[in-house]
Amino acid sequence: MKEDSWFKEFHDKSFYIAFRRNKLLKKIKSEYQEIEVFENEFWGKVLIIDGLVMLTEKDELFYHEAIAHPPLFVHCCPEKVLIIGGGDGGTLREVLKHNVKRVDLVEIDREVINVAKEFFPSLATSFSDKRANIITEDGIKYLKDTENIYDVIIVDSSEPFGPSSVLFTDEFYSLMRDKTSEDGVISSQLGSFIFHKNFIKKFFVNVKNLFNSSSLYKGITPTYPGGIWVYGIFSKRNSVKNVKWNNKLPLSYYNELIYKGSLFEDI
């Protein structure tokens, strides 16, 4: 196994995955992080940020459907949505399937958006939707300064270490609570069900009581560590469990039964 032709990601000190770089497409260092795109025979194009798999063409839909749709259905009729992070455009694509009026996407790193436009058109077409408004800025700074109030906020960030660690604090969740409407709903990606249990438990205990109704839920993401990913959902008014789901929305996989079967409160 030659070093340069294989991408390796250690999920634990005694377990790692290796994907063959059938073709290296891009490797750059932005102001914030290292970004790489390569082609793998099985997964298709793969986006790597700071040595971690962010998405593959073949399995991105599982992640993006799971993070986007639950909060939009828990809120009965969202009009204004904020996505923090999500520079690849996948979450935005899913949000725009709903009858929303405006979606602001705040991504700190313009290079992620550029790479998505160049290599992942099936995600990045969402950027050109009239309802989408792309802002290149730090998520917390934006939220502190903005006078906008959102119905739904989706935190589609990177891992809870390094620059994104501030997005996993109760201060940030209080701030989001203040910037959402009275029936506001928030969803966020929290980490691996297998590898990050302790961290997620600590985080959830800390923030769940800031909202009227909160839960964790699981989703499949084969190329993420452990393959089962944990999301949080937090609602100021409606129950996160009794969701009115519109089954007519054209999703590839996700639906009401999957969401309800995946909810859990204790980890």
Next chain:
Amino acid sequence: MSDESDNSGIWYREDFGDSISYLNKVQKVYFSGNSKFQKIDIVQLGFLGKTLYLDSKIQSAQLDEYIYHESLVHPALLVHPQPKKVLIIGGGEGATLREVLKHKNVEKAVMVDIDGELVEFCKKYMPEWSDGAYDDPRAELIIGDAKAYIEKEEEKFDVIISDLTEPLEEGPSVYLFTKEFYNKIYNRLNNKGVFIAQSGSAFMGIAQFMATNYKTLQTVFDEVIPYQIFIFSFSMMWGFNLALKNLNFNDEIKQLKDRISKRDLKLKHLDSESIQSMTILSKELREELEKGIISTDSSPFFWTL
């Protein structure tokens, strides 16, 4: 085993086609050798814990074997109103038998596995899997060919569970997935019966085995329900096909909650909601299943990835 060693120790490598590999650090080798039918490695891995490899593929790991075995066994037994007699074909680790015996209304569970050496090695090196199941007076272990057993015996069952390895061209299970074999299975079920088969990976592009099993079972059974769950140690979504004889799935699933509590089932991973959510497949996977071919004795399906 394609293993690699570096200065940090020995790593077992499991290849998935030639563009994906999964590497696990080995802490201890309990057993490594060949039975008459397959290559067997029972090792301690750093993260997965004790793990069984058959022909260099992870078969089950301590960390999450319960997820696989619960998902294989309980949906089938729970959609049956009164499963008293259960047959397992394959299931050498003994964990499928363990899960079956959790149902108090089961009066008899017969397990037929061709590889007696594997069964013995599993009993000896990984007793956590069978967890005393073979000592249960309701259990009966038969070492022998499932095909011969199905053809020669006449006893009927309420539930039959197929827990076999994929039909590799030279492997022992090729003729255990054909239309002819499934016809015989159908006849060995009681008037109301359930058949469940582990059906390999359930991911788009590599679900040919699941698709073949789905279409082949459809030629024999009244209703076939494909479902999937993510198994971490396989690094993949795993597929199953649930086939019903004189039962209606939608009627039976309404009873899940009630049956779980009446049978006093202690499950770690599954409940009524999560069993139903396993039946949701992506659009792409559903389309792929419809393209499955029918496996027959004269033209059996082989798994090649």
